Amino acid sequence: MxxxxxxxxxxxxxxxxxxxxxxxxxxxxxxxxxxxxxxxGNYYQFYVYILTNKKNGTLYIGMTNDLERRVFEHKAKLIEGFTKNYGLDKLVYFEQFQYVNDAIKREKQLKNWNRQWKIDLIEAENKNWNDLAEDWIY
Structure with a gap:
């Protein structure tokens, strides 16, 4: 039964x-x-994030549905490409979205910004450019 x-x-x-x-x-x-x-429920989370190698260093903007996993991949240098080549492994900024289209739109918007706007965005939330994932346990 x-x-x-x-x-x-x-x-x-x-x-x-x-x-x-x-x-x-x-x-x-x-x-x-x-x-x-x-x-x-069927609630998904998407993230747009910014990585760097040092304060005022090279910036990388990405989007993911699992921020912890993705930051781990960057820190462990598991993915070939730009972030591995430039040693970008410090998470200095991120935003959370419920809908993937909103996250993609924001990622594209930030990638089109000039460098100073990106720096201003980071410093508004993280003035010292601390690694926001420094204490994460993977």
Whole structure:
């Protein structure tokens, strides 16, 4: 017999949060598998980011759906190309977007800016050009 279970956590979800329905056949397995289940729906995150090698150094602007993974790839020099060739591994700025089209549009916009505008953008949020991913654990 097939049962349907609603997975929610009243401590985490508000009345406006959608409830996710999971069809299953075995009530014991669903109870054992989901001791704690948290889901925010079909919400994606996209990032536009700026890397450098030093304060006022070479700049790279990129876009990704997983900022931690992408910064790790840059730091570990896993991807051949511009960032590896110039040693760009310091994350000095990023913006988050829900929709990929918005992130792509912003990336293209920033790439068309002159250098001083990019520097001003970085320094408005990160005056000392600190590596924002310095303490991240990968």
């Amino acid at each position: 097939r049962n349907t279970y609603k997975i929610t956590n009243s401590e985490t979800f508000s009345k406006n949060t959608p409830t996710f329905v999971i069809p299953c056949y075995d009530t014991e397995s669903i109870n054992n598998s989901f001791k704690y289940f948290k889901m925010k």
